[in-house]
Structures are given as structure tokens and as C-alpha cells.
Amino acid sequence: MILVTGATGNMGRHLVRHLREAGAAVRAVTRDARKAEGMASERVEIAAGDLTDPEFLERAFIGVRSLFTLLEVGDATAVLEAAGRAGxxxxVLVTSLLAQTLPEGFVGQLSLGCEKVMRDRGLAGTVLRPWEFTTNTLAWADEIRAGGVVRKPSAGLPSPxxxxxxxxxxxxxxxxxxxHIGRTYALTGPAELVPQDKIRALSAxxxxxxxxxxxxxxxxxxxIRRTPDQVSxxxxxCFMASPGVLPTALEVLGRPPRTYQEWAADNAGRFR
Structure with missing residues (x-):
């Protein structure tokens, strides 16, 4: 059984699909069972609850042999500690590439702290450190629907x-x-873009x-000047210096990572 936290999020729903197609048994954790409608199947069990609830957390790990969790899901440290107790x-732990590029920042420190908990609890696995997500531009959706002009304090810095x-x-x-066990993967998209590039893709x-x-x-x-990692x-x-386009995603996937334009085409309805 693979426990997937954040199963109905921008990443988790794709992961559940991959695991289901591979024939793996999945327990998909979500706070809201309504968001998981259509996800349940013979191989996917829906567990609706709050991972900050100790009793729910312990129940979630019954029969589990593998775990996918993210830095921002509930109390990531508590989830990892529960995984350790459950054997x-x-x-697979998703943190942030800020652990490398801005380790003194809030997100960087949080990432490094969670990774340390994983090691200290003797948990074998893989750390994924992605850069900014394409989904961050969903923050523009209201302005795009309202009139088509996105106004922000700054255009920031190029970001892959x-x-x-x-x-x-x-x-x-x-x-x-x-x-993959014992590996840490630093992950970026295939090109550095500024907001104007993303706006052109969405316009198209x-x-x-x-x-x-x-x-x-x-x-x-x-x-932004004080806490660029917390407001981006x-x-x-993105208000933080780019790590550059890294080859890791291509190497692991065996194909180029998806472009922002591809993501925009698949998610156009979320801006309408």
C-alpha cells in the first residue's frame, strides 16, 4: 500500500493516476472527500481526514509500505515521524530547491529540517526539490477573468x-x-520565463x-525584499535568483519536462 498525502492537489492527483495505472494499491489522503470524487477505484482507497489529527494520522499508516508526502501538507514532520513508527x-518527500539556493530563508530552512527528520528516522527514500511551479500563476486567475490585466508589484526574475x-x-x-533511494533530485522546467512570457502563453x-x-x-x-521566498x-x-535550467527532470523522466505553454493549454479553463 502506498500512502499519498495531498492526493487531490495539483501534484497528488497526477501521482494517484500514475500509481493506479501501474497497478499499485493506493491510499489517497484528502481533507475533503468531495474533491476525490471519481478518484476511488478497486486500487485506490480514499482516506478523508486531517493529518494534523494524531489519531487519523496513525490510522492512515495501517498497512502502508511506501509514502509520498510534501513539505506543505499538514505537519510534514509529524507525518514523517508516523512513517518511522509504522516501519x-x-x-518520497517533496521539499523545495530553496534548500540549495536560499538555505537561510524560511522555506529553505523548513525544507532542510524535514529532510533531516527523514534521515534521522532512518527512512529510506528520495527527496524531490522542485523550483517554482507553473501552477503559481493561478494566482492571476481572478484578474484575468475580471479584465485581463495582471498587476503585481514587480515582474520579478526569470524562472524555470x-x-x-x-x-x-x-x-x-x-x-x-x-x-532512486538515497537520491536528491533538483528539479526545474525546461526554460527560464518572466511573467510577460507566461502572459503571452495564456493569451494564446x-x-x-x-x-x-x-x-x-x-x-x-x-x-518582497524581506521575504522573497514566502511571497512568490x-x-x-518569482522574486528569487534562478538556479538555471537543470537537466535532472530530463534525466529521470527520459523526456523533456513539459513547457509552460503545454501547462497553460491544459489548464486554460481555470482562467476562464
């Missing part, structure tokens, strides 16, 4: 955003195949003109 044999579907595909390989798939404008909000710019996702703009 889980293989773990990665599609969560690619991270899920790599996670599936790490859970199902040999050769939506069939209407969109614009990105900097509003120069001094208060927000100061917030909320603005849908």
Missing part, C-alpha cells in the same frame, strides 16, 4: 517553472522503480489579449 520502507505533473511523474518512478490559449503591469506598490516591494507563490511571480 514504512520507502518515502516546473509543471507539478512532471514532479508527480518523477515521484511515481521513485516509488515504483529501483535506483485563451484567445484574447492579456497584459502584465508592474504597479510599484512600495509596501509590497518591501515585503501568492503573487504568481
Amino acid at each position: 514504512v520502507a520507502r518515502v 517553472a516546473i509543471d507539478p505533473a512532471d514532479v508527480a511523474a518523477i515521484a511515481a518512478k521513485a516509488l515504483l522503480e529501483d535506483g 490559449v485563451l484567445g484574447r489579449e492579456l497584459r502584465f503591469e508592474e504597479n510599484g506598490d512600495a509596501e509590497k516591494l518591501e515585503q 507563490e501568492g503573487f504568481g511571480v
Whole structure:
């Protein structure tokens, strides 16, 4: 049995599909069972509950041999500790590439801390460190629907955003195949993009003109200066220096990672 936390999220739903297609037995954890409608099958069990609830957490691990979990799902440390107590044999932990590029920041420290818990509990497995996600630009959806002009404090810095579907595909390989235990994979998308590049891609798939404008909000710019790692996702703009385009996703997947344009085409309905 493979326990998948965050099973109805941008990454988890893709992972559950990969595991189901491979014939693996999956326990899919979600806070809201309604979001898992259509996911349950002969091989997929839905476990609705809160991972911060100790009793639910312990029940979730009954019969589990492998775990997929993310830094931002519930209390990641508690999930890893429960995995250790349950004798889980293989773990895939998703943290952040900020563990390498900004280790002194809040997210970088949190990532390194969770990775240390995994090691300290003797859990064998794989760490995935993705960069910014393509899904971060869903933060623009309201403005795009309202009028088509996205206004943010700054256009930020070029960013090789990665599609969560690619991270899920790599996670599936790490859970199902040999050769990944003990590895740490730094993951990016195939190209460095700025917001204007993403706006052009969204304009193309939506069939209407969109614009990105900097509003120069001094208060927000100061917030960005102080904690760039904590505000990037909320603005849908990356404010941190790029790690560059890394080859890891290509090497593990055996194909190029998906482009932002491909992600935009698949998710156009979320901006309409």
C-alpha cells in the first residue's frame, strides 16, 4: 500500500493516476472527500481526514509500505515521524530547491529540517526539490477573468517553472522503480520565463489579449525584499535568483519536462 498525502492537489492527483495505472494499491489522503470524487477505484482507497489529527494520522499508516508526502501538507514532520513508527520502507518527500539556493530563508530552512527528520528516522527514500511551479500563476486567475490585466508589484526574475505533473511523474518512478533511494533530485522546467512570457502563453490559449503591469506598490516591494521566498507563490511571480535550467527532470523522466505553454493549454479553463 502506498500512502499519498495531498492526493487531490495539483501534484497528488497526477501521482494517484500514475500509481493506479501501474497497478499499485493506493491510499489517497484528502481533507475533503468531495474533491476525490471519481478518484476511488478497486486500487485506490480514499482516506478523508486531517493529518494534523494524531489519531487519523496513525490510522492512515495501517498497512502502508511506501509514502509520498510534501513539505506543505499538514505537519510534514509529524507525518514523517508516523512513517518511522509504522516501519514504512520507502518515502518520497517533496521539499523545495530553496534548500540549495536560499538555505537561510524560511522555506529553505523548513525544507532542510524535514529532510533531516527523514534521515534521522532512518527512512529510506528520495527527496524531490522542485523550483517554482507553473501552477503559481493561478494566482492571476481572478484578474484575468475580471479584465485581463495582471498587476503585481514587480515582474520579478526569470524562472524555470516546473509543471507539478512532471514532479508527480518523477515521484511515481521513485516509488515504483529501483535506483532512486538515497537520491536528491533538483528539479526545474525546461526554460527560464518572466511573467510577460507566461502572459503571452495564456493569451494564446485563451484567445484574447492579456497584459502584465508592474504597479510599484512600495509596501509590497518591501515585503518582497524581506521575504522573497514566502511571497512568490501568492503573487504568481518569482522574486528569487534562478538556479538555471537543470537537466535532472530530463534525466529521470527520459523526456523533456513539459513547457509552460503545454501547462497553460491544459489548464486554460481555470482562467476562464
